[in-house]
Amino acid sequence: MRQKTHRSSLARRNLQKLFSNRLAILGGVIVLALVLLSIFAPLLTPYDPAFIDPTQRLQPPSAEHLLGTDNAGRDLWARILYGGRLSITIGLVSSLSAAALGVIAGCISGYFGGKVDAVLLYISEIFSTFPQTILILIIVGFAGRSTLNMVLIFSITGWMGTHRIVRSRIISLREEAFVESCVACGIGSSSIMFRHLLPNTVGPVVVSITLSTAGYVLSESGLSFIGLGVPPEVPTWGNIINAAKSLDIMQNHPALWLAPGVAIALFVLGVNFLGDGLRDVFDTTQ
Amino acid sequence: MQQDIVLQVENLKTQFKVGRKLVRAVNGVSFQLRKGTTLGIVGESGCGKSVTAHSIMQLLPKNGFIAEGTVRYTGPDGQERVLSGYKRSSKQMRAVRGKDIAMIFQDPMSSLDPVYSIGSQIAENLRQHEKISEKEARTRIIKMLSDLDIPIPEKRYDEYPYQFSGGMKQRVMIAMAMICNPNILIADEPTTALDVTIQAQILALMKRLQEEYGTSIILITHNMGIVAESCDDVAVMYMGHIVEYGSIDQIFSSPMHPYTQGLLKAVPVLGIGKDNKLGSIRGSTPDASEVFAGCEFEPRCDHCCEKCRTAPPPDRELPDGHRVRCWLYAGGEDDAAK
Amino acid sequence: MGTACGAGFMLGVKTMQQSNQVILDIRNIKKYYPVMEGVFKKVTGHVKAVDDVSFQVHRGETLGIVGESGCGKTTLGKCIVRLHKPTDGKILYTLDGQERDLLTLDKEESFRTRRSIQIVFQDPYAALNPMKNILSIFDEPLRIHGFGDKAQRKEIIAEMLRRVNLQPDYMYRFPHEFSGGQRQRICIAKALSLQPELLVCDEPVSALDVSIQAQILNLMKELQTAMGLTYVFIAHDLSVVQYMSDRIAVMYLGKVVELGRSDDVYNHCLHPYTEALLSAVPIPIPNARKNRILLTGDVPSPVNPPAGCPFHPRCPKCMDICKREAPQLKSPIAGGDHFAACHLANPISKPCDE
16 A cells, blocks of 8 residues: 655635636636746836826827827826726735635634524625725715725625625535534633634635626725726826726727736636636535 | 246446436346235345335436336336336336335325325326316225224324324335335335334334235335345345345345345344344445446455456346345356355 | 653553443433524424433443434534534433533633543544644544643554554545545544543444444444443444444434343343344345344334334334323343333333333
8 A cells, every 4th residue: 555655725726627628728817927927027018107298199109109108298108007906906806805804704704604694694784785885985085085085995795795605605614514513622712713613714715806806806896997096196007997988089099998808808817717717616525 | 938927127327417427326227026915126326226116116316217127017008118118207107106006105204296286196196197076085085094903084084294103104105105006016215204102013014015905016125134034036236236036035035145145144133132143244335326347246245355446246037036246156266155 | 631642642551441330321311403494493393313212331342223214323423522402311421430510611621621522423434624634634523632742642643543554655645546444544543642531422333334334343343442432332233233243222313212131132132123123134144044024114204203112113012001101211231331211121010120
């Protein structure tokens, strides 16, 4: 039989499974490329994305300006690169914090059940029915437009989905023998919830995070487009499209809306492929 | 073929395509079923006994197929049919399934459709094979249910599976199988999911049906006690082979194969007492996709020799019909101590 | 309670002879589940999963609990380990020479006694967290009960794996890498790593093949002798229970209907249900059984237990009194140790001892 020590792990097996899925790899590569481009923005362009140069307004793509300039004379390629930073960060941070809230709520809901669960479900329903846009309008009205406000709103309005996923997974795992085994050993509730049950819910949650990241990037673009997102000088992909909102620009300077559009589309597509791959990995093992 | 043999399986090999692997679930199985008797196929999980039954009925899943071998069925009219030659959902096979050969499964809970009444499910089977009216079908089915000791059968005909207990559901399954008066009944672990007192009822019922209707039964189980009490002949399976085959007296009184011997010693017998020790077979069953050059049981056998590792053991049949697949009995050349 | 460090653990081989010391005293345990109906969730009845069960377990012995589905044996086992909270009754457990009611302990004492009573479950596939390797599954209970530092705990784990005939370096593997039999060994090793005195085994071999079953049963017997354990062995297979147990309790519909020494219950059973159960078990010897008692009807559900004796609707020896009055668990002989809850065995007119 086996003589050597064989350190294997579920993680390694999952990774192997993921790497055999070509679409997932493609998605991962796309996402990674966009992230790297954003991180290394200063190395990839000499221009400052906020530098306004009225003499260079609406220049077409050239050797000097790779994608041309916008109607304030700012280099488009630089704005795309730096804009990526903010868009991706907003997407990621929002989905991570929404997931964190949802996971904690789901664990408590699922493990304790009863009244606690009922209360949390009620709160979750209230939040679900509240329209996100109205909430943003209100908060922007009071506190102004900022990245932090947007992330906050996304988190507060986005935890319910994860809550439901985690809750149902925990309810199904709660009666399992390995949980009873923990109770029989005297392990406490919070330890059981967060150290034993939570890792078993990682699968669906990771998938949810990847997919909602893409969702939030789109949401940010949408909100910025209607003027409720980050301030217009700050470059985000949504803001760039927002600035290209006139008929003249749309017809005569297509780079101004094509470039950010393509960036958003690529990112969302890549994340979706990656998310699908992750879902396949976690689905069959669990 | 002898007059009283209803089913003859010769060198059956069934395989499954799992991903890129080929799993050899049944590796050359041969046996006969004599009319009016019960053949027990016994073995542990993964030995291929269930797959053998499904192969006979051509009920294998999409990725399973009969690679080699024949299954020959002889009906009461004396006509011989080669079942392994029929396509899965061909007219000929469907005519045989349910009418000539019927099967009951392990889990009565999931074997019945929850949205139809049990009566209508049995009637569906009956009217598939015989051209009779709904009313006549109902009468016959109620008679069968009453035969099977289901109380108030007229009322229960219209009830749904959830209204029946496990033992009752299994009786319904038997009714469904027996309604067309099949020649062969294949029972795949019919009592594993049932309590022991209910199990006793079901086994007694099957014996009574055999006496009344002359049905030949193939009983698949992992329980040696059930085999000893309900069967006439036994085939012991391991890793897709029949390692020993004979009458129950032969197998239980003088088991020849080390696996059979180990199995019999490992079963706790009621009345054995606390101070006796159970024999056990060391190691565990290998994975079904593993391929062996020699005997599959060799890693766990205490009587093996070099030959067991390198060459597959031959089937040796004794004059009284007792058959064993082991190098220990391969006439003359045994170098292993018995 | 002081910490039990690694070295002490390895030397601590206790050989315990079967004694008459009572380690566990179950008194009138009831576990009822309310049946709620209607919009207002009105309680219309109770499912009496365990209905007034009392017995004692002696130190070093194996008490087998046997019965069919719905008899309450698993619920009872989980009540003993306090995975379920009984509706009523006392569980008196002797720990460090002191007898206390497990159901009225404060939080700290309750935590300490958890170490001493452990459970092995039926399904080895569900009993181990698939996300954790064996080392981390074992380590946490050892850590919270103060079994020394990390290195000492690792040594304990290695020793326990050796004891169940597994290689110590298996501790780095994950549950999915083991077979059913190996997983059950791991579960047994995990339960025993805390050095319990009482082990509740809830159908530990039902999910295993016959040859693996024999390995596990033999292992459990060895460990019992080596570590001085007391077993409460719950199973539906009477042959297995009889092989493992010194005394047997037969349960039906939440009640104990017969209790006695293994040989007594087998050779001179008192209750008609036990008789039917014994006669229903298939024996792997051809022509061994001549007459079998076949019970009519189904195993009843504990939702609506019959009045009087719970077994009377199926009993071949049912008398008039059985339909009216539920029999008490008594010994027909004064001072005897073989009990039955049956009017036939204990006629009302005859004075009996408890």
